[in-house]
Amino acid sequence: MLKLYTYFRSSAAYRVRIALNLKGLHYEAVPVHLLKEGGQQNQPAYRAKSPLGTVPTLEDGAGAHTQSLAIIEYLEELHPLPPLLPVSAEARARVRAIAQTIACDIHPVNNLRVLQYLGREFGATQAQKDAWYRHWVMAGLQAVEQMLADDPATGRYCHGERPGLADCSLVPQVFNARRFDCPLDDMPTIRRIVDACEALPAFANAAPAQQPDAE
Template sequence: MQFYDYFRSSAAYRCRIALNLKGLEPERTFVNLRTGEVRSDWYTKINPQQLVPTLIDGDATLTQSLAIIEYLDEIHPEPAFMPKDPLGKARVRAISQTIACDIHPLNNLRILNYLTGELGQSEEAKNQWYVHWVTLGFTALEAQLAASADTGTYCHGDTVTMADICLVPQVFNARRFNTDMTPYPTIVRIDEALAQLPAVADAAPGKQPDAV
């Protein structure tokens, strides 16, 4: 396996946690998002979306972090990232997608660059944009997690699921933008439990070889 990674990418961070939990150690290539290497000819041939992560497994090229995580879970079933029952799976996917579809895409680097570049917005307006969307998303997620009997030590019961794999990078990212986390005690509690796991801690951006 070959994994195309960037230390600060939340989507790559999710996959690093997943790979660590499965005990997989693919060869890694780091693709710099800041310098525009992600839009280079060589990388565009691998991933036309010009996004990280990409996973190469044999002849297959896999993109999109959640698709990669479910793929890893199917070919390496232990430890399982998904509950067995359809409703449990739907809940884990919904939490994952709340983060991956409704929070993260609004706040990644290419969007923030468009705000300050093409739209001529100030750093302050950019930061307000960030906090606005993460606040909306976390407020809903906190309500859903706090209200559900399915929430346990982690987002869904007492084993780590794809939902947790998505939560950790989003919390990291929110803290980087100085988001006040006190309104989200359930999210904070789960994130703290996850941080105790070496597979999670070792995937942190600051611990990667390309961290600057």
């Protein structure tokens, strides 16, 4: 039985929940509350699984795997159907680049630990933290919009007619963008693709509000 250490609002955990659902893989969700008890992710038992204290971690038998995109590639290799990556090297590079633009260049800069540092060390107000958050979301999603809108490989989903790795990254990031009131008016391709994804049970059931630890 797969065991996913998750937090309902974690964007990275949300990506893996979508991938597990798309592949029809059952898993046990183990909540790790990032704000309670000084952060449950900082407790030694969890740090032994995830040295940096990030969620998600996927346990598969004896092995514990961290980093959401590495976990999704692992699932793809062990459970290839339905595929979350296309066939050609060029297309796979495109899908991974979209996913990594979100997972490397937007999300980590807006992570909880970074926002906490801004408050602690720079005395950032909530308004300044929100402005920071929106700045990186907008810069990153505008780039993603361009990668999608300018390329004929974009279909109903980020790549073609089947949801995949890029969609697993895009939907949680747009969820966060909306939570922080980022204006997505000039991102019609992103909005269209996210609407298509959210109509699918695999995405809808992975949403934060549907998780057992949702507040």
